Amino acid sequence: MKAESVRKPANEEPTKARRRDREKTKAEILQIAFEEFAESGLLGANADAIAARAGITKRLIFYYFNSKEELFTAVLEMAYGKMRLAEEDLHLETLEPEAAIRRLAEFTFDFHQANPEFVRLVAIENIHRGRHINSSEKLKQMTRPVIGQIERMLAKGKGLGAIRPEVDAYELHATLNALSIFSVANRHTFEAQFRWDMSSPEAKARRRVEIAEVLWRYVRGSPRSSITDEE
Amino acid sequence: MKAESVRKPANEEPTKARRRDREKTKAEILQIAFEEFAESGLLGANADAIAARAGITKRLIFYYFNSKEELFTAVLEMAYGKMRLAEEDLHLETLEPEAAIRRLAEFTFDFHQANPEFVRLVAIENIHRGRHINSSEKLKQMTRPVIGQIERMLAKGKGLGAIRPEVDAYELHATLNALSIFSVANRHTFEAQFRWDMSSPEAKARRRVEIAEVLWRYVRGSPRSSITDEE
DNA sequence: AGGTTAATTAACCTGATGGATAATTGATGT
DNA sequence: ACATCAATTATCCATCAGGTTAATTAACCT
Numbered sequence: 001m002k003a004e005s006v007r008k009p010a011n012e013e014p015t016k017a018r019r020r021d022r023e024k025t026k027a028e029i030l031q032i033a034f035e036e037f038a039e040s041g042l043l044g045a046n047a048d049a050i051a052a053r054a055g056i057t058k059r060l061i062f063y064y065f066n067s068k069e070e071l072f073t074a075v076l077e078m079a080y081g082k083m084r085l086a087e088e089d090l091h092l093e094t095l096e097p098e099a100a101i102r103r104l105a106e107f108t109f110d111f112h113q114a115n116p117e118f119v120r121l122v123a124i125e126n127i128h129r130g131r132h133i134n135s136s137e138k139l140k141q142m143t144r145p146v147i148g149q150i151e152r153m154l155a156k157g158k159g160l161g162a163i164r165p166e167v168d169a170y171e172l173h174a175t176l177n178a179l180s181i182f183s184v185a186n187r188h189t190f191e192a193q194f195r196w197d198m199s200s201p202e203a204k205a206r207r208r209v210e211i212a213e214v215l216w217r218y219v220r221g222s223p224r225s226s227i228t229d230e231e
Numbered sequence: 232m233k234a235e236s237v238r239k240p241a242n243e244e245p246t247k248a249r250r251r252d253r254e255k256t257k258a259e260i261l262q263i264a265f266e267e268f269a270e271s272g273l274l275g276a277n278a279d280a281i282a283a284r285a286g287i288t289k290r291l292i293f294y295y296f297n298s299k300e301e302l303f304t305a306v307l308e309m310a311y312g313k314m315r316l317a318e319e320d321l322h323l324e325t326l327e328p329e330a331a332i333r334r335l336a337e338f339t340f341d342f343h344q345a346n347p348e349f350v351r352l353v354a355i356e357n358i359h360r361g362r363h364i365n366s367s368e369k370l371k372q373m374t375r376p377v378i379g380q381i382e383r384m385l386a387k388g389k390g391l392g393a394i395r396p397e398v399d400a401y402e403l404h405a406t407l408n409a410l411s412i413f414s415v416a417n418r419h420t421f422e423a424q425f426r427w428d429m430s431s432p433e434a435k436a437r438r439r440v441e442i443a444e445v446l447w448r449y450v451r452g453s454p455r456s457s458i459t460d461e462e
Numbered sequence: 463a464g465g466t467t468a469a470t471t472a473a474c475c476t477g478a479t480g481g482a483t484a485a486t487t488g489a490t491g492t
Numbered sequence: 493a494c495a496t497c498a499a500t501t502a503t504c505c506a507t508c509a510g511g512t513t514a515a516t517t518a519a520c521c522t
Contacts, residue, residue: 020469020518041358043274047510057471062511080424122420123354127272130419144424170427171441177421178413179406186412188361189353193311193375196401210402217448251488251499278480288501293481 026064028054033061034075038117041124042072073132076125077139079118086111087146097157098216104150105212108180113204119184147173157219164221172219179211257295259285264292265306269348272355273303304363307356308370310349317342318377328388329447335381336443339411344435350415378404388450395452403450410442 032054036045047068051058065071090107092100112119125133133139150169157163182190187198197203263285267276278299282289296302321338323331343350356364364370381400388394413421418429428434 022469025469041272041274043272046508048508058510059472059512060470063469066511068510120358122417123358126417126419127351127354127358130423133420133423140423147425170425171438173425174413174421174427174429174438175410175441175445177417178409181417182405182409182412185416186353186357186408188357189364190405190408192361192364192371194378194401194404196405198405207402207405210406214406214445214449218445253499256499277478279478289480290482290502291500294499299480 022064025054025056025060029056029061029064029071030074030078033071034079034121035117037072037075037124038120042068042128045072069132073136073139076121076132077136077142079121080139080142080144083111083115083118084142084144087144087149090146090149092149092153093156095153097153097160097162098220100153100157101216101219102212104146104153105176105180105215106208108176109183109208109211112180112184116184119181122181123185154219158221161221163219167219172215175218176211176215179214183207183211253295256285256287256291260287260292260295260302261305261309264302265310265352266348268303268306268355269351273299273359276303300363304367304370307352307363308367308373310352311370311373311375314342314346314349315373315375318375318380321377321380323380323384324387326384328384328391328393329451331384331388332447332450333443335377335384336407336411336446337439339407340414340439340442343411343415347415350412353412354416385450392452394450398450403446406449407442407446410445414438414442 029050033045033050036050036053040046045068047058047061051061054060061071065074090104092104095103147169150173154163154167154169154172158165158167183198183204190196191198198207260281264276264281267281267284271277276299278289278292282292285291292302296305321335323335326334378400381404385394385398385400385403389396389398414429414435421427422429429438
C-alpha cells in the first residue's frame with residue numbers, strides 16, 4: 001500500500017487532513033452510526049453528531065449512504081453480519097446433547113450481554129416494525145447458521161433419546177433468544193418495577209445458568225412426558 | 232393542506248364547542264397519546280397529531296401535562312396501572328401447582344398479545360433507559376401484585392413437592408415475561424430472519440402452550456418421582 | 463506536468479415541531 | 493347579572509436536523 005504520504009511541513013500529526021479512502025471512511029461512518037443509532041434510536045440519532053464524531057462533514061454521510069434510513073439499514077446489515085460470523089464458531093455438533101444445549105444457551109446469553117448495542121438496535125428495528133430488515137435484500141438473504149446447527153443437534157439428541165422428539169428448532173431458538181435478549185433489552189423497566197438487579201456480574205452469572213437450566217429442562221427427554229396429543 | 236377551518240355553519244353536531252371537562256379532556260389526551268407513543272415512539276409521536284386526533288388545541292396538552300416527557304410518563308403510569316389491575320384478578324392461590332403455572336403463563340401471554348401497544352411502550356421506555364419510570368414516584372411505588380401471588384403459589388407448590396425448592400419467584404417472572412413479551416416485541420425481526428410466522432392465530436396458539444410447557448418443565452419437581460398425571 | 467475523477471468541505475435551505483404568549487369563552491357562585 | 497377563574501383557542505417563534513447546491517482538493521492516469 002501507499003505510504004502515508006505525510007508531507008507535513010511543521011505539524012507532525014500522523015492523522016491530519018483526512019486521507020481519501022472510500023472504504024475506510026464508509027466503515028468509520030458505519031461504526032459510529034451503529035453506536036449512535038443504538039444509543040439514540042432511528043429518530044434520536046443525529047447526522048451532525050455522527051459526522052462530528054467521525055471527523056467528517058455531514059454531507060459525506062449522504063454521499064455514501066443516501067439517507068438516514070439507508071444508513072440505518074446498512075448498520076443493521078453490519079450488525080447482523082457480525083452475529084452471523086460469531087454463530088459459525090459455535091460447533092454444537094461435537095457435543096453431547098446436554099452440553100450442546102448449555103453451550104448454545106451460554107453462547108447466546110454471552111453474546112447479547114457483550115453486545116447490548118446490538119440488542120438495542122434490534123429493539124429499535126422492531127419498534128419500526130422491521131421495515132428496514134424487510135427492505136434489505138441482503139438482510140433477507142442472510143441466513144443465520146444457528147438454526148441449522150440447532151436442527152442437527154436436536155436430531156442427534158432425539159436419536160439418542162436425550163431430547164424429546166416434540167422439540168422444534170424454531171421454538172427452541174425463539175425461547176432462548178427471548179430469555180437472552182430480555183436480560184438486556186428490558187433491564188430498565190424490570191429493575192425499576194421489581195428493584196431486582198439484573199446488571200451486576202453476580203446477577204448475570206445467576207441468570208446465565210438459570211437460562212441454560214430452563215432450556216435443558218425444556219428439551220430433555222423424560223420417562224414420562226406430560227405432553228398430550230389432545231387438540 | 233389545512234382547509235379544515237370553520238366552514239360548518241348549519242351542521243351542529245352534539246359534540247360541538249367542546250364541553251369544559253378537565254378530567255375527561257385529560258383522559259382523552261392520555262388515551263390518544265398512549266396510542267401515538269406506542270405507534271411512533273417518544274420522539275416520533277407528534278403533539279400536533281395528538282391534539283388533532285383528540286379534537287383539541289395543542290396548547291391543551293401542555294396545559295395539562297407540562298411537556299412531552301411528562302405526558303409520556305403519565306401514559307406509562309396509566310398503562311402499568313391497567314396491567315396491575317388485570318393482575319389482581321389472577322387468583323393463582325386456588326389452583327393446583329401445575330394448573331396455576333399454566334394459568335399464569337397463559338394469562339401473561341394473552342395479556343401481551345392483547346396489548347401490543349403496551350409491549351411497544353415498554354420497549355420504547357427501555358430504549359430510553361427507563362428514565363421516565365425511574366423519575367415517576369407513582370410508578371416506583373406501584374407494586375405489581377403478580378410477584379406476591381407467584382411467591383405464595385410457589386411456596387404452596389414446594390410444600391406439596393410439586394415444585395422444586397430452588398425456583399425463585401423473580402427468576403420465574405423474568406422467564407415468563409421474556410417469553411411472552413418476545414412474541415410481540417421481536418415479532419418483526421424474528422419473522423424476517425427465519426421466515427417463521429409468529430402472528431397467525433395458529434402460531435400464537437402453539438406458542439402459548441409451548442411457553443406454558445417451558446415454564447412448567449422448569450419449575451416442576453423431579454419428574455421421576457412426582458409424575459402422577461396420566462391424563 | 464496536467465487534466466480528470468472522486469472524495470471532501472463549506473454554506474445554505476426548509477419543513478417540522480416542541481413549546482410559549484396572549485386573548486377568549488364557558489361555567490359557576492354570589 | 494356580573495365578576496371570577498379555569499378551560500380552551502389562535503398565533504407565533506426559535507431551533508433543530510435532514511438533505512442539497514456548489515465549490516474545493518487530493519489522488520490517479522496517462
